Amino acid sequence: QKKVLRVGYNPDHLPYSYFNTRGNLVGLDVELIHRLAVRLQVKLEFVPYxxxxxIKQLESKEIDLAIGGLIITPERLLRxxxxxxxxxxxxxxxxxxxxREEIVNWxxxxxxTGLKLGVAYNDLAIAARRQLPHVEIVVIDSLSSFFxxxxxxxxxLIIAAEDGSAWSVLYPEHTVVVPQPIVQRPVGIAVRSQDLTLxxxxxxWLDFERMDGSLDRLRSFWVEGGGIKKQSPRWCLFRDVFHWLP
Structure with missing residues (x-):
């Protein structure tokens, strides 16, 4: 009987982990972790967070690791x-x-004045308040609530550009602006602090995925939407492949 790997995921973090219109859990991180399961010959059990x-779910051992575009912060690294x-x-x-011209430089x-911007994640809220000290930053329940x-x-909405590009396809009346200078944060997979072997x-394992081109292919497909050819005039990448659209 296969061992079970309990994977924490964010159910609303397109393009990393989300439910498409068919009700399937998909995304860059979801496909990546399925590749890991094949390598380890384990069964995956997905647990939302x-x-x-x-972090509490990791500490309580409800999950073994967490995916879903998790930003690495000093505060999280402590736990x-x-x-x-x-x-x-x-x-x-x-x-x-x-x-789109209202915020060109941080x-x-x-x-x-009086600009009011939403943010769905506290880690981005901290960075946003640092970059825009005179703007009102409001933490919202989910990205979808804004759109x-x-x-x-x-x-x-303050958002990672990689996330915003996907949402702007669904809601083309919006555009993603990357103010200068560019500010970036690292994204990784989280485990319990004592699980050093894992x-x-x-x-x-990520080194292998990177070196054989798998990470680039996943990034191209899920984040950039590249490498997909139209198959017919009525064919749509975001409806027929990603299943973001009904």
Whole structure:
């Protein structure tokens, strides 16, 4: 009987881990961890987490590791182990397309006063408040809440550019702006701080995935959407391959 690897995932972090319109859990990290399961010959058990509970779920041994575009922060490193980064999160702002010129530089004194920006993750909120000290930053429940109803009447959304590019395809009236200078944060897989053997293995395994081109192929498919050819005039990458659209 195969051993079970309990994997924590964020159910609403497109393009890393999310449910498509068919109800399947998919994404860059989900496909990556399925590759790990084949290598280890283990069965995967997926357990959802929220950003403010993921470390507790690791510590309580509810999950063995956590995926889903997790940003590595000094605060998290005090309580959990992280692999070497396999991806970066580039700090960006999603704005209505006609407002894209409002935030070009993080330290621009011409940024409109009274601007109200949402952010779904506390780790990004910390970085956002550091870059935009005069802007009101509001932590929201989920990224989808901004795009679907924006009940808090936000002017925009602080987000990783890699995430925002996917959302802007679903909601093309929005655009992703990467203000200068570029600010990036590392993304990794989290494990319990005492699981050093697992951590070392994951680092070496990610080296293999990187060196044989697998990580680049996953990134191209899930983040950049590249390498996919149209098959018919009615064919749509984001509907027929990613299943983001109904």
């Amino acid at each position: 929220k950003n403010d509970t993921v 959990a182990g992280f692999t070497h980064p396999y991806q970066t999160a580039t700090l960006a702002v999603v704005l209505a397309d006609h407002r 330290d621009d004194p011409q940024i409109p 679907k109803d924006n009940s808090q009447q936000l002017d925009g 951590l070392r293995f994951l680092d070496r």
